[in-house]
Amino acid sequence: MQKPSIPKGTRDFSPEEMAKRNYIFNTIREVYHLYGFQQIETPAMENLSTLMGKYGEEGDKLLFKILNSGDCFSGITDEELSERNAVRFGMKACEKGLRYDLTVPFARYVVQHRNDIAFPFKRYQIQPVWRADRPQKGRYREFYQCDGDVVGSDSLVNEVELIQIMDEVFRRFGIRVCIKMNNRKILSGIAEIIGEADKIVDITVAIDKLDKIGLDNVNDELRSKELSEGAIARLQPIIMLKGTNREKLAILKKELAASEIAMKGIAEMEFILDRIEKLELTADLELDLTLARGLNYYTGAIFEVKALDVQIGSITGGGRYDNLTGVFGMDGMSGVGISFGADRIFDVLNQLELYPVDSLKTTQLLFVNFGEKEENYLLPLISKVRAAGIRTELYPESAKMKKQMGYADTKKIPFVAIVGENEINEGKINLKNMLTGEQSLVTLEELIERF
C-alpha cells in the first residue's frame, strides 16, 4: 500500500504550527475588534457565476471547479463532449467553484444581505482561499487570507484607522515594519500630465529601479517603453522624488498642479498625514510612488507593509476602491480594505523567533501513571487541578517511566507530577520542573498556586 499524501500545494498543520497560526489570527482578530470590525464567514464553494470573470482570464483558469454531483453530463451533447474543450466543458459540468479570494465573496455577501447590514459595514474575514497556481516555494494552492474592509463610507478616516490597525498588529507581533502609501489618483495625474495614460505601470516599475540601476538606466528603460523624450523630461523631478513625505508632497503639488485628479490625490494624502502625525504610530508611514498594486481596482489610497528585518515581499496590502459591488448590480458601494498575509507573517515571526512563549503553551502539567491504584487516586485530584484552569494530563497507561518522561519531553510539557504510594500516604505531590530538573514536594493547593 502506498504511503498516503496530500495534493501538491496544500499543507497539514501540526500542533506547533497551529499554535503559531492561532497566535497570528488571534492577534489580528483582537485588533480588528478594537476598531469595531465584525467577523463574517462565507461558504468555501461559490456559484461559478459569482466567481467567473472577476479575476481576469488568467484568474478564471486558476479557479478550482467542483464537478456537479449526480450526472455531470446532463445538458451536454455528444458533439460538445467530442470537442474535448476542457474550459467549455468545465463551465457546463461544474456549477460551483472554490473561492479564489475573500473580496468577491464579500461583495456578493454585501449585495445579498444589504438589508440586514448596518452601513458603514466594518467586516473582517479570516478564511482559506484556493488557487490552481503552479505550487512553488512560499506559494500554496490553499492559503488563508485575513481581510478587513469598511464599505459604505467615503471618509478618509477609514484609511487613517486602517493604518492604525496595521501599525498596531505589527507592534503586537514585534515586527519592525514600514507602512508604504501611494494614491492611485496621483499616479493617474502623472500619466495625465505626461500624456501617457496607459503607461502607469511601466513608469512605476522603472522608477522603482532607481536605487539599483541609477537615473540614466531608468530613463533608458522608459525610452524602451516608448515614452517620448518630452514625457521623460517631465518625469525627472518625480523619478528623483526624495525627502520627507511633506517634502515629496510639496514637489508633487508643484509638478502636478495642472492635473485636477493629482491634486485630489495629494489632498487625500495630506488629510491622512495630518491625522497620522498626531497618532504616535510605531511604524514609519512612507509616501512611495512606486507602489502600484491593484491598479485596475484601487481608486484612492494604496497600502503595502514591508518588514524591515527580513528579506521578504509585502506582508500586508490594501487600498481604496470605488465600486465593490457594481459587478453584482449594486452601484455606489465604495470602500477601503487591507489584507494581512498570514503565511508570510508566519515566516517572518519564525525567522525572527518572535513567538511569545505563552502563545506556544501546550499541556502545563503531566501526571505520571504508576498503575490502577494511583490512577484512581489521581483522577479526582486532577479534576481539581483542571478546575483551576491548569492544562493537565494523566498519562493514560502505567508505561515505563522513561516512556512517560519522553512523552513530556516531546510535547514540551514544563512540569511533571510524580505521585506514588509514598506521596499518596503523605497527601503530597512531587512536582518536577522539566527544565531545571528541580523537584519539590507540594500539597494540591501549593501546586495550583505555582501555576
Added chain:
Amino acid sequence: MQKPSIPKGTRDFSPEEMAKRNYIFNTIREVYHLYGFQQIETPAMENLSTLMGKYGEEGDKLLFKILNSGDCFSGITDEELSERNAVRFGMKACEKGLRYDLTVPFARYVVQHRNDIAFPFKRYQIQPVWRADRPQKGRYREFYQCDGDVVGSDSLVNEVELIQIMDEVFRRFGIRVCIKMNNRKILSGIAEIIGEADKIVDITVAIDKLDKIGLDNVNDELRSKELSEGAIARLQPIIMLKGTNREKLAILKKELAASEIAMKGIAEMEFILDRIEKLELTADLELDLTLARGLNYYTGAIFEVKALDVQIGSITGGGRYDNLTGVFGMDGMSGVGISFGADRIFDVLNQLELYPVDSLKTTQLLFVNFGEKEENYLLPLISKVRAAGIRTELYPESAKMKKQMGYADTKKIPFVAIVGENEINEGKINLKNMLTGEQSLVTLEELIERF
C-alpha cells in the same frame, strides 16, 4: 442582473452568528486544551484515493470532486467519454475531493506524520466538511465538525476523560444533558447469545421503541425481522432492562454470562463507571443498550449526548475503534474519539437563549462625529481608549445624529460618546448609556474606568 446567491445547502454567517459560533468553538477548544489535546488542521482537498472507499458506496457518491485543472480530458479516450458514465469519468477527470469528515484525513495525517507525533496522540480538529447530500432542514452541504481523539492508547482512562470533556463542555454551555453510553462488545454478546449475529441493528431499533409501543409490539417487530421465538424469549430480560446503571449491569452479567465478549464489554463499562462515580459529573451518565451508532466502526464504548430541554437528535457522539489507520497500511492504531455537533449545539443555545451577553460583545463605545474639528480632536483621544482595551469606533462621517444613533442601535453598541465644542472646551466626554438613556459628563480617565 440577477441577485447573487450561494450554492444550496451552504450558508453565510453574519457577524452575530459568527460571534455565537466563535463562542461555541472557543468553549470546546478551551476544554480540549485543559485535557492536553492539541489542534491540527488538514487541507480542504484530499486526494480522491485517500477518500474513496472509506464511506461505503453511498458515501463515495456524496464526495464533492474537484475537476482537474488544465486538461481534464487528458488520459480519457473518446470511447470512455462517449459512455457518459459520470462516476467513472469523475474518477479519471478528478484527482482531488473535498473532505467528507475529519476522521479519514486524521487517519491519513497520523500515518503520514507518524515519526513526528508523540503517542498517545491527543488531537482536536475544528474544520468544515462537505457532503453532496440532498439539503434539508438542519442538514447542510458544508458544516463544521469538532472532533477530539486519542490514538495510540488502549487505556479506558481515555474514555473516562472524554466523558469528563463532554460533561464540562455542556456544563459551560449551561445545556442540561444526559450522556448515554453503550458498548459494542455487549451488543455483540447479545447477538452471540441469541444466535443472531447479523440482527444487532434490528434488535436495538426494536428495543428503542419499548416506551412508545409497548412490549408486545416490540416482540412482534422482532418476529417480523425473523428472529426465532427462542431468541425473542432470551431477549426479554434485556428488552425490559431497567434501573440504575449498576442494576442493569448486574442483569446483563447474569443473562450474558456465557458470552466472553459481552463480559469483556461489561468489565469495560464497570471500569468507566467506577471512576466516573468519583468525579462529580454535572450530567447523568446512562447505560443505554439502544445506542447503536457506528456499529461497523466502533469496537468498544459508544457515546451519545442528548439535550434534556430541547427536542433534537444527538448533539455529540463518539466511541472506541480498533484500527484507525489500517486502511492506510499502518495497523494497531486504536483510539477513542468524540465529535461535537456544532450546528445542533448552535440551535440548542438559540432555543434556550443561553449565550452569555459577553460572548456577543461587539463595539462597546461609539464616538459621534460632528465634523472635521471634532474628528481631529477625537482621533488621538480614541487611540487612548483603545489602548485601554475598549472596543471603540468613531463614526467615520459627520452624518446626521439620527443616522449615527441608528448605527449604534443596529450594531447594539451599549455606549455612545458625544463630544462637541462645549465638551472639547471643558475637556470632558458626554457618555450616553443606550439602554437606560442616562447621560453623564466624564473625563477620559473616568470613561476608561467605567469599562
